[in-house]
Amino acid sequence: xxxxxxxxxxxxxxxxxxxxxxxxxxxxxxxxxxxxxxxxxxxxxxxxxxxxxxxxxxxxxxxxxxxxxxxxxxxxx
Amino acid sequence: xxxxxxxxxxxxxxxxxxxxxxxxxxxxxxxxxxxxxxxxxxxxxxxxxxxxxxxxxxxxxxxxxxxxxxxxxxxxxxxxxxxxxxxxxxxxxxxxxxxxxxxxxxxxxxxxxxxxxxxxxxxxxxxxxxxxxxxxxxxxxxxxxxxxxxxxxxxxxxxxxxxxxxxxxxxxxxxxxxxxxxxxxxxxxxxxxxxxxxxxxxxxxxxxxxxxxxxxxxxxxxxxxxxxxxxxxxxxxxxxxxxxxxxxx
Numbered sequence: 001x002x003x004x005x006x007x008x009x010x011x012x013x014x015x016x017x018x019x020x021x022x023x024x025x026x027x028x029x030x031x032x033x034x035x036x037x038x039x040x041x042x043x044x045x046x047x048x049x050x051x052x053x054x055x056x057x058x059x060x061x062x063x064x065x066x067x068x069x070x071x072x073x074x075x076x077x
Numbered sequence: 078x079x080x081x082x083x084x085x086x087x088x089x090x091x092x093x094x095x096x097x098x099x100x101x102x103x104x105x106x107x108x109x110x111x112x113x114x115x116x117x118x119x120x121x122x123x124x125x126x127x128x129x130x131x132x133x134x135x136x137x138x139x140x141x142x143x144x145x146x147x148x149x150x151x152x153x154x155x156x157x158x159x160x161x162x163x164x165x166x167x168x169x170x171x172x173x174x175x176x177x178x179x180x181x182x183x184x185x186x187x188x189x190x191x192x193x194x195x196x197x198x199x200x201x202x203x204x205x206x207x208x209x210x211x212x213x214x215x216x217x218x219x220x221x222x223x224x225x226x227x228x229x230x231x232x233x234x235x236x237x238x239x240x241x242x243x244x245x246x247x248x249x250x251x252x253x254x255x256x257x258x259x260x261x262x263x264x265x266x267x268x269x270x271x272x273x274x275x276x277x278x279x280x281x282x283x284x285x286x287x288x289x290x291x292x293x294x295x296x297x298x299x300x301x302x303x304x305x306x307x308x309x310x311x312x313x314x315x316x317x318x319x320x321x322x323x324x325x326x
Contacts, residue, residue: 003211003212003215010216011219014159014219015159021162029154029157032285032288037288043291044293046290047285051281054161054277054309055305055309056309058161063313063316
């Protein structure tokens with residue numbers, strides 16, 4: 001049972017490492033899908049939103065991370 | 078016919094991702110073998126490989142039943158989630174925000190854990206060493222299996238992706254047998270960064286294809302996505318690192 005739990009945890013961890021990134025990505029994919037399937041715009045608009053939105057999400061998430069040294073200094077101050 | 082603009086990234090992604098995972102699995106198997114000899118470690122490894130091979134043999138035919146666009150979309154979304162996660166962690170590790178993966182430390186921890194278990198249950202030590210090897214290979218192998226299926230199944234590239242993964246296994250095994258210690262000199266974070274870039278690029282490509290989008294330039298669009306994610310990864314690393322330098326000043 002422990003092994004099965006660890007396998008399940010590994011599978012979940014593979015795809016859902018950071019909750020904020022996961023949710024933002026799923027939302028971005030939903031928006032892109034809506035633009036492609038429902039909006040009546042050129043489908044490439046949805047594709048471009050997806051292709052450029054992912055890197056923007058990545059940079060925004062990395063920027064939000066607190067550096068451990070900075071966090072330690074702030075908590076000590 | 079094999080289209081190299083698609084096949085090369087698929088083989089490359091499967092090879093690099095497999096190197097990372099097999100190095101991690103090798104460290105655990107080596108710890109088990111160091112403590113109790115190669116027999117239980119090899120038995121555990123063999124059992125894990127058999128489970129993984131069974132999973133591929135069971136899942137492979139099922140994938141053929143799924144409509145192509147639905148398969149491409151599902152695989153694209155999963156690849157994006159996985160690729161972005163790898164890329165994010167690689168950026169943060171590279172900037173020193175989270176610690177690097179240390180194979181020597183993992184080897185020491187695994188050996189100490191097995192050593193502790195040895196003192197408590199000496200008669201069952203072969204079993205514990207075998208299970209440790211099995212668990213390590215199974216957990217790391219799951220990611221290899223998914224990546225091979227994901228980068229291969231959407232475009233009929235399962236064979237090239239499998240070859241990439243098998244080459245990685247062979248390379249790590251040969252080098253590992255030669256040096257007989259954890260492969261801590263492998264630039265794991267750089268490899269993870271590269272794999273994250275490629276998986277994310279494949280993710281965008283397959284998600285779009287799954288939604289019925291025809292990317293301009295077709296397969297060549299993959300190269301553009303690789304460039305975009307590479308740039309984003311480098312920028313992300315620089316941004317995270319600049320925060321550290323500000324603190325140092």
